[in-house]
Amino acid sequence: MKASQFFISTLKEAPAEATLASHKLMLRAGLIKANASGLYTWMPMGLRVLRKVENIVREEMNRVGCVELLMPVIQSADLWKESGRWQFYGDELLRITDRHDNEFCFSPTCEEMITDIVRKEINSYKQLPKNFYHINTKFRDERRPRFGVMRAREFVMKDAYSFHADFESLVRDGYQPMYDAYCRIFNRLGLNFRPVAADTGSIGGTGSHEFQVLADSGEDVIAYSDSSDYAANVELAQTLPLSGSRAAAQKSLEKIHTPNTKTIEQLVQFLNIPVETTLKSIVVEGKEDGEIVLLLLRGDHEFNDIKAEKLADVKSPLTMASAESILAQFGANGGSLGPVGFKGKVYADFATEKGADWVIGANQDDYHYTGFNFGRDAAEPEFVDLRNVVAGDPSPCGSGSLKLARGIEVGHVFQLRTKYSEAMNATFLDNNGKSQIMEMGCYGIGVTRVVAAAIEQNNDEKGIIWTDAMAPFTVVIVPMNYKKSADVKAAADKIHAELLAQGVDVLLDDRDERAGVLLADSELLGIPHRIVIGDRALKEGNVEYAERKVGESQSIAVNEIVGKIKNVLAK
Amino acid sequence: MKASQFFISTLKEAPAEATLASHKLMLRAGLIKANASGLYTWMPMGLRVLRKVENIVREEMNRVGCVELLMPVIQSADLWKESGRWQFYGDELLRITDRHDNEFCFSPTCEEMITDIVRKEINSYKQLPKNFYHINTKFRDERRPRFGVMRAREFVMKDAYSFHADFESLVRDGYQPMYDAYCRIFNRLGLNFRPVAADTGSIGGTGSHEFQVLADSGEDVIAYSDSSDYAANVELAQTLPLSGSRAAAQKSLEKIHTPNTKTIEQLVQFLNIPVETTLKSIVVEGKEDGEIVLLLLRGDHEFNDIKAEKLADVKSPLTMASAESILAQFGANGGSLGPVGFKGKVYADFATEKGADWVIGANQDDYHYTGFNFGRDAAEPEFVDLRNVVAGDPSPCGSGSLKLARGIEVGHVFQLRTKYSEAMNATFLDNNGKSQIMEMGCYGIGVTRVVAAAIEQNNDEKGIIWTDAMAPFTVVIVPMNYKKSADVKAAADKIHAELLAQGVDVLLDDRDERAGVLLADSELLGIPHRIVIGDRALKEGNVEYAERKVGESQSIAVNEIVGKIKNVLAK
Known part of the structure; x- marks a missing residue:
């Protein structure tokens, strides 16, 4: 892709209202554009990142047999009244009245809708277990939308819902495969994350893990053992009774x-x-x-x-x-x-x-x-146990002591059990012909939020640092004087064409801008691999290659650069 | 994909409220499920079709340099007031009030939003022309939603908007390439369609073509010449003055x-x-x-x-x-x-x-x-000229006479000119440093409607007849007694694996159903190519191959069927 056929729109300064690093950088890099409070357009550069996240999520959902469908975003209030959430959801639920004065909402999640579909479609244990997902726009009318797409009102979420004949199947065929799929997703995205035991909050049910991307700016605090896999939201991590005997009283009252x-x-x-x-x-x-x-x-x-x-x-x-x-x-x-x-x-x-x-x-x-x-x-x-754990507390797993870290919640898996299936009468006939309530799990990933969390975790004073998996382009070619030097143009076009032919997601920045602007933009945009082509080095048969997360450039023979890139990407 | 890992949900009878063939068949084949009036879930089988249409649309948009972004569906009323459409759009615009009593709408189109983005991002003739699109959920609060996804309230639309320095560029760099892209899209989808000159209606501007999929059930009537490319919506086709002299009066008043x-x-x-x-x-x-x-x-x-x-x-x-x-x-x-x-x-x-x-x-x-x-x-x-043309009228192009056909509008290209850019002050500096109003085009495709229109055009008494490009699966393998016959199972699994390895989109229907049900479902679902594997033919080394649109089966050697399918698909 040539920049002239694309749309790059970077800013020197982020608007003053942006305080979080990811929010500032997404605005400066032109990934998003604010339209109204908590409402953003994903600009061409940002949408490429969003689609890469979506695709990895989709692949891993399909891999565990989760079947994709697409539910509407506007949903009848009737379903939400059946579950009771119409009353209890509060002001974050965007309520809508249509031209005939019927009540609807803009769905923030789809437990009701999928339960309604499944109770109509599935009536036998032979059809269970079943797991459905969709990736769609959601809306939560936040009182104070802030931090860009980290806490936007309109956002993209992957939500999945599994249905089971019994609790064992919920754990074996739903919760555990989805937990594993989530680990694969965040690993493939190259994020430093932890699955942490979590409270199930207002959604109810028992058994739940949050997937937290570790970042100092995170809103959540995670407690984890320094010598085991134990991790929990600090709200949930248990403290243990102290051992030993009580100190003797020295003073009178x-x-x-x-x-x-x-x-x-x-x-x-x-x-x-x-x-x-x-x-x-x-x-x-x-x-x-x-x-x-x-x-x-x-x-x-x-x-x-x-x-x-x-x-x-x-x-x-x-x-x-x-x-x-x-x-x-x-x-x-x-x-x-x-x-x-x-x-x-x-x-x-x-x-x-x-x-x-x-x-x-x-x-x-x-x-x-x-x-x-x-x-x-x-x-x-x-x-x-009445308090939040602090660093140094013994780990409740029995091994090691606790450390604290801040995290950004990007995913959540829940054992919903029968909260919705009971309220909405989602039943099936078991192998004895007896009617039973289905067991349910639900599994969410904040797709737009993942993008912000990745930036929050990976940035420096120059800009964003993408992993290969999430970068809008994997490689950027920065020609010095593309419009004026025929040699530079010829070399840039040739490398661009060869990388495209190899299936590499490459951007040739052919904009008529000063070299300093092009170099700074490539760093702000955080493209993982950069090839700089200048007249002087080219006369000696060389181009400059740099990895964004390392920074230092190395001189590579012009006829070896495509092979070099292939090797680096294969790792 | 094996049916047991997917979700097939066919019905013997369509619900009584469905009258249109595509609506009935989409419900019977389990492509969609009604949630509320004009609101549908795209079930797994239907979503596969929708995604194939989206992908072809996306490829052809990218090919003409149209750049994808993603605008929010909830949009501030302020923008709509600037253009004047907040007042004039009427009840089809779903108006929403948020928790702070601010006014918004669920966007039915995005002229205002994109014009707002472009006026902030583009200020020089050097940045023009530029063409943006997105594929997103839209909402029109139809008074009487009907005909399934043909006239739903929530639907998926591809909408594109081009911006230009002058009218010549609008035609040369926007309208004509998009017109050509639309022709490629509908040709690739295998649809019998006509681009027809159309009225610009309430959206304003001059110059517009509708893309009509021909079908007897279509709501629109198209007039076309029997001896030229001329085609126009019957509302727009001109009649010509009669030649010759007036008949002499024979009677008194x-x-x-x-x-x-x-x-x-x-x-x-x-x-x-x-x-x-x-x-x-x-x-x-x-x-x-x-x-x-x-x-x-x-x-x-x-x-x-x-x-x-x-x-x-x-x-x-x-x-x-x-x-x-x-x-x-x-x-x-x-x-x-x-x-x-x-x-x-x-x-x-x-x-x-x-x-x-x-x-x-x-x-x-x-x-x-x-x-x-x-x-x-x-x-x-x-x-x-005061009337609609009728069949037999001379064609206004001067060549041949007019015929009439019914069509379903699936796409529309408009020369909007300066309707929105003037109202919203979207200006740029020309090469003399003078401020000018941008010229604009807009280009829509009703992605969900395309699916219904394709069915409306291509079905028979047994069900849907998909083209290879749109089919949820290109090939279906129907084994007789998959669960009981080890030979049938082995042959079916082998052909399935081989076709998957060739990148063929194949469904192995391993459901434990009677042969008649599996065969009828394969016809209802309209999968273009079917391989039936039965014990008797298999003993002679054969399977049965049938093309859905032809119907007749032919016997093919089991070791030749994969090659046969590859040949048929390559055509």
């Missing part, structure tokens, strides 16, 4: 005046003590009406609401206690609360079990206790 | 009582006269306020409102005169109107110029004149 210390930070600054010696109190509603529950964890630890919500005596969804009920039951306001004298249920985090002589709220405004000890000053609480 | 004859049909029946001797009157509003204009044409001819709207004294858009103004100016109601005594402008169709002794309304309710003659009984009208 003493109430001290701590004015203007509403937060742990203010408290430790006021008392000039290590934050690890403090306990913080969180008060939530209990299962029974009017009941409230006290949760205690170390001052430096981060509260994990997903874990708290699963506790036996805690109301789900997790609900913070009101200021009124706190005052009524503790005799004090938030900022000075603690277990001393509290009659209700108390849970304390595992990390507090072996400690002694804590600083904690005294249930009197502007007062705290020092020298607080479980068992002596208040009843022993129930010790549970 | 006589007013006769014609009770209950409000229509031409009633009149000719009442008087028992040939319809060709009558004139009908159509009264429309004139250019000036309060003015009305009388249009006359032969009783048997069909009025053409597009032609009438272009007459100098007629108001545009064409507006029928009100019953009150007719009564005021003629002294009679519709059904008895005529030119005798009428003071306003009168146009008469060319076909009436040489006739004499007409029967026409007498401007008195329930009365008509016989023996009416232009010039003698009323002033000579202006003779113009």
Whole structure:
């Protein structure tokens, strides 16, 4: 492809509103163009990348027997009412009314639609298992679309749905092959990623992995073992009870005046003590009406609401206690609360079990206790896992300790089980002629997001660094003075034609621009392999070859460059 | 591909609501599945056809240097207000309000969006001409969606837009190459089609061709010359003035009582006269306020409102005169109107110029004149083209006479000129540094509709008849007793593997169904080439080969069948 027959539109500066590296670089390289908040055009250069991702996804889906179809993006509200999601999805669901005042939505996912199709098409165990996917436009009406295509409103997603006669088949014929296919996809794309155990969130069901592309700018935090394959979203990674016995109490309980210390930070600054010696109190509603529950964890630890919500005596969804009920039951306001004298249920985090002589709220405004000890000053609480893991925690797999990394979620596999098939009555006759509910899995890849995540992980001050698999062009030929030097033009055209004949995805940048612009653009665009053709080197029979991720150029004989490129790409 | 790894879902009967052959067959063959009114899922079998059409379209677009990008389907109302189409598009435009109450639409076409991109990206004549396309989901909120994907609400369209420095470039670099590309596309798809001159309708501009797939069920009527390449939509085909002199008047003007004859049909029946001797009157509003204009044409001819709207004294858009103004100016109601005594402008169709002794309304309710003659009984009208052509009319190209055929519009090329570029200020600096408005062309193909049109043109009582280019699979292997006969299974698997290795798109129908079901499905699905493998023939070393469009089977040696298929496909 010659640049003159294509469309290159690079910018010196990214628009000010772009803050994330991938967003800036995609705009500067002309991969995307903003049309409205959260709405982007994939410009010719960007679309080539998107299609390469799509094709790899498609190949790996087909390889595991997932069958492609294409569901409409506009879907009747009736189906969404059947599953209950019409009510519960919230404002991210773009609701639409047609000319006859019928209700529709722009689908953000297709569980309802595929379940409707399958319940009409499949009625026997002989037709199961079956796995369908499509790659299509989705819409989520984000409150604050940002970060370019990383969190756009309109985006391209591959979503797959598998249907099974029983749970064993879901795991064996659906979840595991799809998990493996996802690993192959992200490996083929050349991304540094981890599959991590994840919470199933609002979609429900049990068993789920996120596929996280590691990048410092990622919104998600992943905990992984330094000596096993264990990895989990930090929200889900468990902490373990501490071993050993509790430290002996050294101090007696003493109430001290701590004015203007509403937060742990203010408290430790006021008392000039290590934050690890403090306990913080969180008060939530209990299962029974009017009941409230006290949760205690170390001052430096981060509260994990997903874990708290699963506790036996805690109301789900997790609900913070009101200021009124706190005052009524503790005799004090938030900022000075603690277990001393509290009659209700108390849970304390595992990390507090072996400690002694804590600083904690005294249930009197502007007062705290020092020298607080479980068992002596208040009843022993129930010790549970209440916090996010931190680096250095022992890995819950039993092997090694945890490290933390940031990631960008690009894929997700779920064991949905019967959440949708039960609500929508997707049944089949088993081999005894008995009606059974189907088991379901669902599997998503944010195709447009993969492109942004890859850039987020692979860029430098000059621009994007593509892998061969994702690059809009694998090779770029940069001729110096293509329009003026007949020799350069002849050599560039010949190498271009030979590479095309070899099936190499090559761009000949024949634009009438200064050499510096062409070179800078080739780096901004991140084309993995570059051949520079200049008059001087050409007189000696040479061209310059450079790999984008390495940077340094090497001189190659002009009649060897095509062979060189073939060798490099074959690796 | 083995059927057991795919998804075949055929029906004995089409749902009652399907009336069109393509709609019935697409449902019966399991190519599509209805989700809601005008909304369809492309099932795995149908999607394969759709992708083959898309790929051919894409290849031919790329070949003429049209550059692919991908614009969002949800578009801001602001752009549509700039062009004026937000107001004028009507109820077919699906309007959407997001969570922040901003207005959007689901794009039915993308003139505004691409013009917005181009005016920001292109500012010099050096960057022109440029031609962009995308293949994407569109939505038109049809009042009465019907005929399956032929007139669905959500559909896939290829739309392209070219931008030029001047009109010559629009024709030379945009319109003509795209016209040629469209011819190649429909030829490659194996369709019997005609490019026909067309009206530009509400989209505006001048110069336009429709690409019509010929089929008896088509909604459009095409007029074409029996001895030249001339073809036009019947709405646009011109009639020519008659040659020769006018027939001499034989009768005097006589007013006769014609009770209950409000229509031409009633009149000719009442008087028992040939319809060709009558004139009908159509009264429309004139250019000036309060003015009305009388249009006359032969009783048997069909009025053409597009032609009438272009007459100098007629108001545009064409507006029928009100019953009150007719009564005021003629002294009679519709059904008895005529030119005798009428003071306003009168146009008469060319076909009436040489006739004499007409029967026409007498401007008195329930009365008509016989023996009416232009010039003698009323002033000579202006003779113009006012009607649709009929078969046998001389071709306006000057060669041969016209024939009529029905067609399905699958593509359209337009010379938009400056309609959008002017409204949206899409300018560039010419080689004198002067700001100029860009010239624009636009070019659409209804990708999903092409599939339905192909079936409409090519089917029989057994099912669909695909061309090799569009078929979901090129070859189907139908083994009799695949599950029970080891010989049949071995032969089927071997031929399947060999054809796959040759790159042939082959389906091995290994479903555990009766032979009759497999054979009937292969015909319903319309796979062009079928290999039947049965125990008896196999013992003699033979299999049966049949071409779907021919029907008859021939016996082929089992070790020659792969070579045979390769030969047939190479043709």
